[in-house]
Amino acid sequence: MFGRDIGIDLGTANVLIHIKGQGIVLDEPSVVAMDRRSGDVMAVGEEAFRMVGRTPGNIIATRPMKDGVIADFDQTEAMLNHFLVKVNAKSMMSKPRILICCPTNITSVEQKAIIEAAEKSGSKNVFIEEEPKVAAVGAGMDIFQPSGNMVVDIGGGTTDVAVLSMGSVVTANSIKTAGDQFDLDILNYIKKSYKLLIGDRTAEMVKKEVATVAPNGANREMEIRGRDMVNGLPRTITINSQEIYEALTESVNHIVHAAKNVLEQTPPELSADIIDRGVILTGGGALLHGIDELLGDELGVPVIIAEEPMNCVANGTGIILENLDKMANKKVKI
Known part of the structure; x- marks a missing residue:
């Protein structure tokens, strides 16, 4: 039996796993509960999230991801391992290929940490893709045409703003306000x-x-x-x-400024496309009441909330996984 292709939205707040042919099979909080004394993992995901703020002194419930990158390597590895076992990804005879998303301004060191954690939890090949690009694909945007598409992905740890054309990021900004x-x-x-x-x-x-x-x-x-x-x-x-x-005014203004900065750096032809098509909002932050109205007023372009904004990145990994073989050159070697 062949290994399955798996897409992972390794978020600061939630982890979503998409399996080729099955869709999203897991959506759980990015939380790990550990025993301080022994270092053993007590619970992961939903079960660990219920413990946040309610644990005795010897147990600590923490998030191993911070600002879209790995803050605790061992905990991230344990969390990924737990989730992959839970969705039966590791029961295959051959190891799965994994596509993981990361913020646009991630460093090569942070990128290597994500790849290493995925490989240690049993993957054959690890592919990295930029989060706003995957979110745009998951929101139904055709980013492979020679026209401008703009996406604002407000997650748990980071907000990623990007203008895409011809399947690539033209201008982007990632801020730790989300x-x-x-x-x-x-x-x-x-x-x-x-x-x-x-x-x-x-x-x-x-x-x-x-x-x-x-x-x-x-x-x-x-x-x-x-x-x-x-x-x-x-x-x-x-x-x-x-x-x-x-x-919330100050933090929301940071997101508005990040979006304005990206628009200011966008070539005029693509800016004209964005006026026609509008800006797509994805991520859990898109559900914040009035965020589309505020961004629309400030940017002067239509702002549309994606369908199922929290699932856009995971759904996008599924679409990209369909074309994974064409993207072999995206693999990052360690």
Whole structure:
């Protein structure tokens, strides 16, 4: 039996695995829970995510990926290994070929770390492809034509902005302002304004439920619980969309500037195409209320949220895997 081709969206917040002919077979948080004393892996993915902020002193639940690159090599390897076993990728007689996505400004050292982790978890050939390019393909854009396509991929650790034409990146920018930074902004705002400590999971819930980045956007309210910084006791407060709008303004402006910088460096003919076609938003950050409206106003071009924005990169790996043999020259040698 032949090894299967596997596409991996190795994200800071989530790992998605696409198997050729089957589609997306795994979507789990990029979290590993380890025993501090023995160094043993206790749980990975969804199970480990449920432990975040709730573990006893001897167990630590962490994310091995930070800002789109590997922060802890051993944990990343253990996580990849666990997920590949879970989807039966390693039960094949021959080792699978793996396509992994990375941010556009990744260094060769960081690239090697990703390839090494994948090879150690049992891959025959590892291919690296730039995230915005794969996201654009997964969003249904025909990037292989001689015309300009622009994609803004807002993930957990990085936001990648790119203009693509003829199957390649023409201009690109990658910044470390994305979903995780939004969570941190919310956490810090509540700490400063209400003297209340909340966890990462609560901040993420606030982002999903009530956050907006449109000036006159949604006006929702939500009750959240945390620990009072003055007396140390549990306390409940109510926050609204307008407060979160203020908390996120600075970070969202960084994304707007990154998109403007890419447009400013784009050849005029391709800029004209982008005015016609618009900008495609992908990644989990595309679901942030009002982000399409804000970017559209600031850039002066139509901004469209992709269908299933969180799955675009994984779906894109599937499409590229179909043409993997044509891309053999993309393999990075160690």
